Amino acid sequence: MAVSLDETRSANVKTRKPRARNSPPRSSATGSARKGARNSEIVYRDLRDAIVNVTLPPGAALAEKEITEKYGISRTPVREAILRLAEEHLVDVFPKSGTFVARIPVAELREAIVARKALEEVCVREATSRATKSQLMELRAIIQREQELADSGDEQAFHAADNAFHAGIASASGYPGIWQMIEKIRLQVERYRRLTLPQKGRMQLIVSEHTAVLDAMENGDAEQAVANMNSHLNKLQIDIGTFQDLWPDYFHFDVK
Template sequence: MSEELITSVWGVGRPASPTRVMNSAQLIHFHLRDDIISMRRRPGEPINEKDITQAYGVSRTPVREALLRLSEEGLIDIIAKSGTIVSRIPADELPEAILARKAIEQMTARMAAELAAKSDVLKLRAIVERQKEALRSNDIDGFHDEDEALHRSIMAAAGLPGIWRFVEGIKVQLDRFRRLTLPQAHRMERALAEHVELVDAIGAGLSEKAATVIGDHLDWLGASLPKIREIGPDYFSGNLEDAHVRWARRSPAPSVAPASPVGNRAGASDIAPRAGHMEIKSREGA
Protein backbone atom coordinates (compact mmCIF):
# COMPACT_ATOMS: atom_id res chain seq x y z
CA MET A 1 0.00 0.00 0.00
CA SER A 2 1.30 3.41 -0.94
CA GLU A 3 2.53 5.60 1.89
CA GLU A 4 1.70 8.75 -0.05
CA LEU A 5 -2.03 8.60 -0.65
CA ILE A 6 -4.67 6.11 0.42
CA THR A 7 -8.22 6.42 -0.87
CA SER A 8 -9.79 2.97 -0.83
CA VAL A 9 -9.71 1.56 2.70
CA TRP A 10 -12.75 3.31 4.13
CA GLY A 11 -14.68 0.10 4.60
CA VAL A 12 -12.51 -0.79 7.60
CA GLY A 13 -14.29 -0.21 10.94
CA ARG A 14 -17.28 2.00 11.67
CA PRO A 15 -16.21 5.59 10.89
CA ALA A 16 -17.92 7.47 8.10
CA SER A 17 -15.93 7.85 4.92
CA PRO A 18 -13.71 10.92 5.08
CA THR A 19 -14.25 13.51 2.37
CA ARG A 20 -10.56 14.06 1.62
CA VAL A 21 -7.60 11.93 0.70
CA MET A 22 -5.32 11.01 3.59
CA ASN A 23 -1.72 9.88 3.61
CA SER A 24 -0.72 6.69 5.41
CA ALA A 25 0.01 8.31 8.78
CA GLN A 26 -3.31 10.19 8.73
CA LEU A 27 -5.27 7.08 7.80
CA ILE A 28 -3.63 4.94 10.47
CA HIS A 29 -4.27 7.68 13.04
CA PHE A 30 -7.89 7.93 11.91
CA HIS A 31 -8.58 4.22 12.33
CA LEU A 32 -6.63 3.74 15.56
CA ARG A 33 -8.29 6.79 17.08
CA ASP A 34 -11.72 5.46 16.19
CA ASP A 35 -10.84 2.04 17.62
CA ILE A 36 -9.75 3.63 20.90
CA ILE A 37 -12.69 6.01 21.27
CA SER A 38 -15.18 3.28 20.35
CA MET A 39 -13.53 1.03 22.99
CA ARG A 40 -12.72 -1.65 20.43
CA ARG A 41 -9.21 -1.14 21.79
CA ARG A 42 -9.53 -1.12 25.56
CA PRO A 43 -7.61 0.98 28.09
CA GLY A 44 -4.37 -0.75 28.99
CA GLU A 45 -4.36 -2.87 25.84
CA PRO A 46 -0.95 -3.08 24.13
CA ILE A 47 -0.47 -1.65 20.64
CA ASN A 48 2.02 -3.57 18.52
CA GLU A 49 3.78 -1.33 16.02
CA LYS A 50 4.87 -4.28 13.89
CA ASP A 51 1.31 -5.60 13.61
CA ILE A 52 0.11 -2.23 12.35
CA THR A 53 2.86 -1.95 9.73
CA GLN A 54 1.93 -5.39 8.43
CA ALA A 55 -1.80 -4.68 8.44
CA TYR A 56 -1.38 -1.51 6.38
CA GLY A 57 1.60 -2.64 4.33
CA VAL A 58 3.71 0.39 5.23
CA SER A 59 7.04 1.12 6.88
CA ARG A 60 7.29 2.05 10.54
CA THR A 61 7.63 5.78 9.81
CA PRO A 62 3.91 6.56 9.19
CA VAL A 63 2.93 4.24 12.03
CA ARG A 64 5.17 6.10 14.44
CA GLU A 65 3.79 9.43 13.20
CA ALA A 66 0.25 8.22 13.88
CA LEU A 67 1.17 6.91 17.33
CA LEU A 68 2.90 10.16 18.24
CA ARG A 69 -0.23 12.10 17.37
CA LEU A 70 -2.38 9.73 19.44
CA SER A 71 0.03 10.21 22.34
CA GLU A 72 -0.34 13.99 22.06
CA GLU A 73 -4.11 13.54 22.23
CA GLY A 74 -3.79 11.52 25.42
CA LEU A 75 -5.14 8.33 23.84
CA ILE A 76 -2.02 6.18 24.10
CA ASP A 77 0.95 5.97 26.43
CA ILE A 78 4.34 5.38 24.86
CA ILE A 79 6.49 3.90 27.62
CA ALA A 80 10.24 3.77 27.08
CA LYS A 81 11.57 0.20 26.92
CA SER A 82 8.12 -1.16 27.73
CA GLY A 83 6.05 -0.50 24.63
CA THR A 84 2.83 1.32 23.79
CA ILE A 85 -0.57 0.86 25.43
CA VAL A 86 -3.99 2.44 25.10
CA SER A 87 -4.19 5.09 27.82
CA ARG A 88 -6.61 4.77 30.68
CA ILE A 89 -9.49 7.23 30.85
CA PRO A 90 -8.51 10.11 33.17
CA ALA A 91 -11.36 10.46 35.65
CA ASP A 92 -10.23 13.93 36.70
CA GLU A 93 -10.89 15.33 33.21
CA LEU A 94 -14.46 14.08 32.89
CA PRO A 95 -16.34 16.65 35.06
CA GLU A 96 -14.78 19.56 33.18
CA ALA A 97 -15.53 17.95 29.82
CA ILE A 98 -19.17 17.39 30.76
CA LEU A 99 -19.63 20.94 32.02
CA ALA A 100 -17.85 22.54 29.06
CA ARG A 101 -19.85 20.53 26.57
CA LYS A 102 -23.08 21.30 28.42
CA ALA A 103 -22.42 25.06 28.30
CA ILE A 104 -21.69 25.02 24.58
CA GLU A 105 -24.55 22.74 23.62
CA GLN A 106 -27.17 24.58 25.66
CA MET A 107 -26.22 27.74 23.78
CA THR A 108 -26.39 26.07 20.38
CA ALA A 109 -29.69 24.31 21.21
CA ARG A 110 -31.23 27.68 22.07
CA MET A 111 -29.98 29.18 18.83
CA ALA A 112 -31.16 26.18 16.81
CA ALA A 113 -34.66 26.57 18.25
CA GLU A 114 -34.61 30.23 17.22
CA LEU A 115 -32.97 29.88 13.81
CA ALA A 116 -33.50 26.36 12.42
CA ALA A 117 -35.13 26.13 9.01
CA LYS A 118 -37.76 23.50 8.31
CA SER A 119 -35.18 21.53 6.35
CA ASP A 120 -32.91 21.54 9.41
CA VAL A 121 -35.66 20.09 11.59
CA LEU A 122 -36.45 17.45 8.98
CA LYS A 123 -32.79 16.45 8.99
CA LEU A 124 -32.82 16.17 12.79
CA ARG A 125 -35.95 14.02 12.70
CA ALA A 126 -34.37 11.76 10.08
CA ILE A 127 -31.37 11.22 12.35
CA VAL A 128 -33.68 10.29 15.21
CA GLU A 129 -35.41 7.76 12.95
CA ARG A 130 -32.06 6.17 12.15
CA GLN A 131 -31.33 5.99 15.88
CA LYS A 132 -34.60 4.11 16.37
CA GLU A 133 -33.50 1.63 13.72
CA ALA A 134 -30.12 1.21 15.40
CA LEU A 135 -31.81 0.57 18.74
CA ARG A 136 -34.16 -2.01 17.27
CA SER A 137 -31.21 -3.89 15.78
CA ASN A 138 -29.10 -3.51 18.95
CA ASP A 139 -26.46 -1.65 16.93
CA ILE A 140 -24.52 0.27 19.59
CA ASP A 141 -21.96 1.61 17.12
CA GLY A 142 -24.68 2.81 14.76
CA PHE A 143 -26.59 4.39 17.65
CA HIS A 144 -23.46 6.27 18.72
CA ASP A 145 -22.76 7.42 15.15
CA GLU A 146 -26.25 8.90 14.85
CA ASP A 147 -25.89 10.49 18.30
CA GLU A 148 -22.82 12.32 17.01
CA ALA A 149 -24.65 13.31 13.84
CA LEU A 150 -27.55 14.77 15.83
CA HIS A 151 -25.44 16.95 18.10
CA ARG A 152 -23.32 18.10 15.16
CA SER A 153 -26.43 18.89 13.09
CA ILE A 154 -27.96 20.95 15.90
CA MET A 155 -24.89 23.18 15.80
CA ALA A 156 -25.22 23.48 12.05
CA ALA A 157 -28.91 24.38 12.45
CA ALA A 158 -27.82 27.10 14.88
CA GLY A 159 -25.62 28.53 12.13
CA LEU A 160 -22.45 27.54 13.99
CA PRO A 161 -21.13 24.36 12.35
CA GLY A 162 -17.52 25.20 13.18
CA ILE A 163 -18.14 24.89 16.92
CA TRP A 164 -18.27 21.12 16.50
CA ARG A 165 -14.50 21.10 15.99
CA PHE A 166 -14.03 22.66 19.44
CA VAL A 167 -16.47 20.19 21.00
CA GLU A 168 -14.60 17.27 19.42
CA GLY A 169 -11.45 18.43 21.19
CA ILE A 170 -13.26 18.75 24.51
CA LYS A 171 -14.92 15.36 24.40
CA VAL A 172 -12.11 13.00 23.37
CA GLN A 173 -11.91 11.27 26.76
CA LEU A 174 -15.60 11.81 27.46
CA ASP A 175 -16.51 9.85 24.32
CA ARG A 176 -14.69 6.81 25.64
CA PHE A 177 -16.62 7.09 28.90
CA ARG A 178 -19.89 7.58 27.01
CA ARG A 179 -19.39 4.37 25.08
CA LEU A 180 -19.29 2.53 28.40
CA THR A 181 -22.62 4.07 29.48
CA LEU A 182 -24.62 2.95 26.43
CA PRO A 183 -24.97 -0.73 27.41
CA GLN A 184 -26.47 0.20 30.79
CA ALA A 185 -30.04 -0.94 31.25
CA HIS A 186 -32.36 1.36 29.25
CA ARG A 187 -29.61 3.95 28.63
CA MET A 188 -30.10 3.93 24.86
CA GLU A 189 -33.89 4.07 25.23
CA ARG A 190 -33.57 7.05 27.54
CA ALA A 191 -31.12 8.83 25.23
CA LEU A 192 -33.45 8.31 22.28
CA ALA A 193 -36.46 9.67 24.17
CA GLU A 194 -34.42 12.74 25.17
CA HIS A 195 -33.32 13.25 21.56
CA VAL A 196 -36.94 13.13 20.38
CA GLU A 197 -37.93 15.66 23.05
CA LEU A 198 -35.00 17.88 22.08
CA VAL A 199 -35.84 17.84 18.37
CA ASP A 200 -39.51 18.53 19.17
CA ALA A 201 -38.49 21.59 21.21
CA ILE A 202 -36.24 22.87 18.43
CA GLY A 203 -38.97 22.27 15.84
CA ALA A 204 -41.48 24.17 17.98
CA GLY A 205 -39.09 27.09 18.52
CA LEU A 206 -38.95 26.51 22.29
CA SER A 207 -35.43 27.73 22.97
CA GLU A 208 -35.38 27.44 26.77
CA LYS A 209 -36.94 24.00 26.71
CA ALA A 210 -34.36 22.86 24.16
CA ALA A 211 -31.59 24.15 26.42
CA THR A 212 -33.07 22.41 29.45
CA VAL A 213 -33.51 19.09 27.67
CA ILE A 214 -29.97 19.00 26.31
CA GLY A 215 -28.60 20.09 29.70
CA ASP A 216 -30.37 17.22 31.46
CA HIS A 217 -29.25 14.88 28.68
CA LEU A 218 -25.60 15.69 29.32
CA ASP A 219 -26.00 15.87 33.12
CA TRP A 220 -26.84 12.18 33.08
CA LEU A 221 -23.22 11.46 32.21
CA GLY A 222 -22.11 13.12 35.42
CA ALA A 223 -24.62 11.10 37.40
CA SER A 224 -23.12 7.93 35.86
CA LEU A 225 -19.57 8.62 37.01
CA PRO A 226 -19.57 6.48 40.18
CA LYS A 227 -21.44 3.59 38.51
CA ILE A 228 -19.27 2.88 35.50
CA ARG A 229 -16.15 1.68 37.32
CA GLU A 230 -17.76 -1.72 37.88
CA ILE A 231 -17.67 -2.34 34.12
CA GLY A 232 -13.90 -2.11 34.04
CA PRO A 233 -12.03 -0.97 37.15
CA ASP A 234 -8.77 -0.93 35.21
CA TYR A 235 -10.12 1.33 32.48
CA PHE A 236 -9.63 4.52 34.50
CA SER A 237 -6.86 6.53 36.07
CA GLY A 238 -7.84 8.63 39.06
CA ASN A 239 -10.95 8.21 41.17
CA LEU A 240 -14.40 8.24 39.58
CA GLU A 241 -16.11 8.80 42.93
CA ASP A 242 -14.04 11.95 43.52
CA ALA A 243 -14.80 13.08 39.97
CA HIS A 244 -18.50 12.64 40.67
CA VAL A 245 -18.28 14.77 43.80
CA ARG A 246 -16.55 17.53 41.83
CA TRP A 247 -19.19 17.35 39.12
CA ALA A 248 -22.10 17.34 41.61
CA ARG A 249 -20.83 20.54 43.24
CA ARG A 250 -21.06 22.36 39.92
CA SER A 251 -24.23 20.94 38.41
CA PRO A 252 -27.74 20.23 39.67
CA ALA A 253 -28.68 16.57 39.73
CA PRO A 254 -30.62 15.48 36.63
CA SER A 255 -34.04 13.94 36.98
CA VAL A 256 -34.01 10.18 37.37
CA ALA A 257 -37.10 9.48 35.28
CA PRO A 258 -36.58 9.09 31.54
CA ALA A 259 -38.42 11.38 29.16
CA SER A 260 -41.91 10.01 28.57
CA PRO A 261 -43.12 9.53 25.00
CA VAL A 262 -45.81 12.09 24.12
CA GLY A 263 -46.82 13.93 21.00
CA ASN A 264 -44.24 13.31 18.30
CA ARG A 265 -41.85 11.56 20.67
CA ALA A 266 -40.79 7.99 20.09
CA GLY A 267 -43.59 5.62 20.94
CA ALA A 268 -43.20 2.82 23.42
CA SER A 269 -42.95 0.25 20.62
CA ASP A 270 -40.12 2.23 19.03
CA ILE A 271 -38.00 2.38 22.17
CA ALA A 272 -38.98 -0.83 23.94
CA PRO A 273 -36.11 -2.22 25.98
CA ARG A 274 -34.10 -4.89 24.21
CA ALA A 275 -32.48 -7.84 25.91
CA GLY A 276 -29.05 -6.53 25.03
CA HIS A 277 -29.60 -3.48 27.19
CA MET A 278 -31.17 -5.06 30.23
CA GLU A 279 -27.92 -5.25 32.14
CA ILE A 280 -24.46 -3.76 32.11
CA LYS A 281 -22.38 -5.74 29.68
CA SER A 282 -19.04 -7.31 30.29
CA ARG A 283 -15.76 -5.94 28.97
CA GLU A 284 -16.29 -7.92 25.77
CA GLY A 285 -19.85 -6.77 25.22
CA ALA A 286 -19.68 -2.99 25.65
Protein backbone atom coordinates in the same frame (compact mmCIF):
# COMPACT_ATOMS: atom_id res chain seq x y z
CA MET B 1 18.66 33.38 -36.23
CA ALA B 2 15.52 31.94 -34.71
CA VAL B 3 15.86 28.66 -32.84
CA SER B 4 13.07 26.12 -33.09
CA LEU B 5 11.42 24.50 -30.06
CA ASP B 6 12.79 21.12 -31.06
CA GLU B 7 16.34 22.52 -31.23
CA THR B 8 15.95 24.05 -27.76
CA ARG B 9 14.78 20.74 -26.30
CA SER B 10 17.69 18.97 -27.99
CA ALA B 11 20.17 21.44 -26.51
CA ASN B 12 18.69 20.98 -23.03
CA VAL B 13 19.01 17.21 -23.29
CA LYS B 14 22.67 17.50 -24.39
CA THR B 15 23.61 19.86 -21.55
CA ARG B 16 21.73 18.00 -18.77
CA LYS B 17 24.10 16.32 -16.33
CA PRO B 18 23.80 12.55 -16.69
CA ARG B 19 22.60 10.56 -13.68
CA ALA B 20 25.17 8.34 -12.05
CA ARG B 21 24.85 4.63 -12.74
CA ASN B 22 22.60 2.76 -10.23
CA SER B 23 21.56 6.02 -8.55
CA PRO B 24 17.85 6.28 -7.60
CA PRO B 25 15.48 8.45 -9.62
CA ARG B 26 15.75 12.12 -8.68
CA SER B 27 12.20 12.21 -7.28
CA SER B 28 12.44 8.97 -5.27
CA ALA B 29 13.28 10.66 -1.96
CA THR B 30 10.26 12.91 -2.20
CA GLY B 31 8.10 10.00 -3.30
CA SER B 32 9.24 7.88 -0.36
CA ALA B 33 8.53 10.70 2.06
CA ARG B 34 5.02 11.11 0.69
CA LYS B 35 4.39 7.39 0.86
CA GLY B 36 5.63 7.31 4.44
CA ALA B 37 3.34 10.22 5.35
CA ARG B 38 0.37 8.41 3.80
CA ASN B 39 1.21 5.21 5.67
CA SER B 40 1.49 7.12 8.93
CA GLU B 41 -1.89 8.78 8.36
CA ILE B 42 -3.56 5.44 7.61
CA VAL B 43 -2.15 3.80 10.74
CA TYR B 44 -3.06 6.86 12.82
CA ARG B 45 -6.66 6.92 11.60
CA ASP B 46 -7.16 3.18 12.04
CA LEU B 47 -5.72 3.12 15.56
CA ARG B 48 -7.55 6.29 16.55
CA ASP B 49 -10.90 4.89 15.39
CA ALA B 50 -10.27 1.61 17.19
CA ILE B 51 -9.37 3.42 20.42
CA VAL B 52 -12.33 5.82 20.30
CA ASN B 53 -14.71 2.96 19.44
CA VAL B 54 -13.17 0.93 22.29
CA THR B 55 -12.36 -1.87 19.87
CA LEU B 56 -8.94 -1.34 21.43
CA PRO B 57 -9.90 -0.99 25.12
CA PRO B 58 -8.04 1.12 27.67
CA GLY B 59 -4.90 -0.63 28.82
CA ALA B 60 -4.49 -2.72 25.65
CA ALA B 61 -0.89 -3.13 24.50
CA LEU B 62 0.18 -1.84 21.09
CA ALA B 63 3.09 -3.77 19.58
CA GLU B 64 4.96 -1.84 16.91
CA LYS B 65 6.20 -5.05 15.31
CA GLU B 66 2.69 -6.44 14.92
CA ILE B 67 1.44 -3.17 13.43
CA THR B 68 4.29 -2.98 10.92
CA GLU B 69 3.67 -6.58 9.86
CA LYS B 70 -0.07 -5.99 9.53
CA TYR B 71 0.40 -3.00 7.21
CA GLY B 72 3.60 -4.20 5.57
CA ILE B 73 5.46 -0.97 6.34
CA SER B 74 8.52 0.18 8.25
CA ARG B 75 8.47 1.23 11.88
CA THR B 76 8.97 4.94 11.17
CA PRO B 77 5.38 5.74 10.05
CA VAL B 78 4.04 3.57 12.88
CA ARG B 79 6.05 5.52 15.44
CA GLU B 80 4.88 8.80 13.91
CA ALA B 81 1.25 7.66 14.23
CA ILE B 82 1.76 6.59 17.84
CA LEU B 83 3.38 9.95 18.66
CA ARG B 84 0.27 11.76 17.36
CA LEU B 85 -1.98 9.51 19.44
CA ALA B 86 0.15 10.18 22.51
CA GLU B 87 -0.22 13.93 21.96
CA GLU B 88 -4.01 13.41 22.00
CA HIS B 89 -3.73 11.44 25.27
CA LEU B 90 -5.03 8.31 23.56
CA VAL B 91 -1.92 6.20 24.14
CA ASP B 92 0.77 6.07 26.81
CA VAL B 93 4.35 5.33 25.82
CA PHE B 94 6.58 3.89 28.54
CA PRO B 95 10.25 3.55 27.55
CA LYS B 96 11.47 -0.06 27.89
CA SER B 97 7.96 -1.13 28.94
CA GLY B 98 5.82 -0.62 25.87
CA THR B 99 2.97 1.36 24.40
CA PHE B 100 -0.56 1.02 25.74
CA VAL B 101 -3.99 2.45 25.02
CA ALA B 102 -4.44 5.21 27.61
CA ARG B 103 -7.04 4.82 30.29
CA ILE B 104 -9.84 7.40 30.21
CA PRO B 105 -8.75 10.33 32.41
CA VAL B 106 -11.72 11.19 34.59
CA ALA B 107 -10.60 14.78 35.30
CA GLU B 108 -10.27 15.50 31.57
CA LEU B 109 -13.55 13.71 30.90
CA ARG B 110 -15.45 15.85 33.39
CA GLU B 111 -13.96 19.06 32.01
CA ALA B 112 -14.87 18.07 28.45
CA ILE B 113 -18.49 17.39 29.47
CA VAL B 114 -18.74 20.79 31.18
CA ALA B 115 -17.28 22.56 28.14
CA ARG B 116 -19.57 20.67 25.79
CA LYS B 117 -22.64 21.61 27.85
CA ALA B 118 -21.75 25.29 27.64
CA LEU B 119 -21.27 25.15 23.87
CA GLU B 120 -24.40 23.09 23.21
CA GLU B 121 -26.50 25.46 25.33
CA VAL B 122 -25.67 28.26 22.89
CA CYS B 123 -26.61 26.07 19.93
CA VAL B 124 -29.92 24.86 21.37
CA ARG B 125 -30.99 28.34 22.39
CA GLU B 126 -30.23 29.84 19.00
CA ALA B 127 -31.63 26.91 17.05
CA THR B 128 -34.95 27.19 18.87
CA SER B 129 -35.48 30.65 17.45
CA ARG B 130 -33.74 30.24 14.09
CA ALA B 131 -34.37 26.69 12.87
CA THR B 132 -36.42 26.35 9.71
CA LYS B 133 -39.25 23.85 9.35
CA SER B 134 -37.09 21.69 7.09
CA GLN B 135 -34.26 21.67 9.64
CA LEU B 136 -36.66 20.62 12.38
CA MET B 137 -37.98 17.90 10.10
CA GLU B 138 -34.43 16.69 9.49
CA LEU B 139 -33.81 16.49 13.23
CA ARG B 140 -37.07 14.56 13.65
CA ALA B 141 -35.94 12.14 10.92
CA ILE B 142 -32.65 11.58 12.74
CA ILE B 143 -34.53 10.69 15.92
CA GLN B 144 -36.67 8.26 13.93
CA ARG B 145 -33.51 6.64 12.63
CA GLU B 146 -32.12 6.49 16.16
CA GLN B 147 -35.25 4.64 17.24
CA GLU B 148 -34.88 2.11 14.44
CA LEU B 149 -31.21 1.57 15.28
CA ALA B 150 -31.98 1.22 18.98
CA ASP B 151 -34.58 -1.42 18.13
CA SER B 152 -32.06 -3.33 15.99
CA GLY B 153 -29.23 -2.89 18.52
CA ASP B 154 -26.82 -1.34 16.01
CA GLU B 155 -24.56 0.56 18.41
CA GLN B 156 -22.09 1.77 15.77
CA ALA B 157 -24.74 3.32 13.52
CA PHE B 158 -26.66 4.64 16.54
CA HIS B 159 -23.56 6.46 17.74
CA ALA B 160 -23.20 8.12 14.33
CA ALA B 161 -26.88 9.14 14.34
CA ASP B 162 -26.51 10.53 17.85
CA ASN B 163 -23.66 12.76 16.69
CA ALA B 164 -25.69 13.78 13.63
CA PHE B 165 -28.49 15.01 15.90
CA HIS B 166 -26.19 17.27 17.89
CA ALA B 167 -24.40 18.47 14.76
CA GLY B 168 -27.79 19.21 13.19
CA ILE B 169 -28.74 21.46 16.09
CA ALA B 170 -25.45 23.35 15.72
CA SER B 171 -26.13 23.79 12.01
CA ALA B 172 -29.68 25.02 12.67
CA SER B 173 -28.34 27.50 15.22
CA GLY B 174 -26.28 29.24 12.56
CA TYR B 175 -23.07 28.28 14.38
CA PRO B 176 -21.91 25.05 12.72
CA GLY B 177 -18.35 25.86 13.77
CA ILE B 178 -19.32 25.24 17.38
CA TRP B 179 -19.77 21.55 16.61
CA GLN B 180 -16.24 21.52 15.21
CA MET B 181 -15.04 22.97 18.52
CA ILE B 182 -16.93 20.25 20.37
CA GLU B 183 -15.34 17.56 18.22
CA LYS B 184 -11.89 18.78 19.23
CA ILE B 185 -12.59 18.42 22.94
CA ARG B 186 -14.78 15.34 22.99
CA LEU B 187 -12.29 12.53 22.33
CA GLN B 188 -12.42 11.18 25.86
CA VAL B 189 -16.17 11.76 25.99
CA GLU B 190 -16.56 9.68 22.84
CA ARG B 191 -14.65 6.78 24.37
CA TYR B 192 -16.77 6.96 27.49
CA ARG B 193 -20.02 7.18 25.53
CA ARG B 194 -19.14 4.03 23.60
CA LEU B 195 -18.87 2.21 26.92
CA THR B 196 -22.35 3.37 27.94
CA LEU B 197 -24.27 2.31 24.81
CA PRO B 198 -24.32 -1.45 25.50
CA GLN B 199 -26.08 -0.78 28.82
CA LYS B 200 -29.62 -2.14 28.65
CA GLY B 201 -32.08 0.63 27.73
CA ARG B 202 -29.35 3.22 27.18
CA MET B 203 -30.04 3.83 23.50
CA GLN B 204 -33.78 4.09 24.12
CA LEU B 205 -33.11 6.60 26.89
CA ILE B 206 -31.09 8.75 24.48
CA VAL B 207 -33.93 8.64 21.95
CA SER B 208 -36.35 9.86 24.62
CA GLU B 209 -34.02 12.65 25.71
CA HIS B 210 -33.41 13.82 22.15
CA THR B 211 -37.16 13.79 21.57
CA ALA B 212 -37.70 16.01 24.62
CA VAL B 213 -35.12 18.51 23.34
CA LEU B 214 -36.69 18.66 19.89
CA ASP B 215 -40.26 18.89 21.23
CA ALA B 216 -39.30 22.00 23.20
CA MET B 217 -37.53 23.48 20.18
CA GLU B 218 -40.59 22.95 17.99
CA ASN B 219 -42.73 24.63 20.66
CA GLY B 220 -40.40 27.63 20.61
CA ASP B 221 -39.50 27.15 24.28
CA ALA B 222 -35.77 27.85 24.37
CA GLU B 223 -35.47 27.62 28.15
CA GLN B 224 -37.06 24.18 28.24
CA ALA B 225 -35.00 23.00 25.28
CA VAL B 226 -31.80 24.07 27.06
CA ALA B 227 -32.95 22.43 30.29
CA ASN B 228 -33.69 19.18 28.47
CA MET B 229 -30.32 19.22 26.73
CA ASN B 230 -28.50 19.91 30.00
CA SER B 231 -30.35 17.03 31.64
CA HIS B 232 -29.35 14.80 28.74
CA LEU B 233 -25.66 15.72 28.98
CA ASN B 234 -25.63 15.73 32.79
CA LYS B 235 -26.35 12.01 32.82
CA LEU B 236 -22.92 11.43 31.30
CA GLN B 237 -21.40 13.21 34.28
CA ILE B 238 -23.57 11.51 36.89
CA ASP B 239 -23.04 8.00 35.51
CA ILE B 240 -19.21 8.09 35.50
CA GLY B 241 -19.11 6.37 38.90
CA THR B 242 -21.40 3.60 37.71
CA PHE B 243 -19.27 2.75 34.71
CA GLN B 244 -16.06 3.12 36.68
CA ASP B 245 -17.38 0.36 38.97
CA LEU B 246 -18.17 -1.81 35.93
CA TRP B 247 -14.76 -1.28 34.29
CA PRO B 248 -12.34 -0.05 36.99
CA ASP B 249 -9.30 -0.72 34.80
CA TYR B 250 -10.62 1.52 32.01
CA PHE B 251 -10.44 4.79 33.96
CA HIS B 252 -7.65 6.87 35.40
CA PHE B 253 -8.27 9.10 38.40
CA ASP B 254 -5.75 11.90 38.78
CA VAL B 255 -4.36 12.26 42.26
CA LYS B 256 -3.99 15.93 43.15
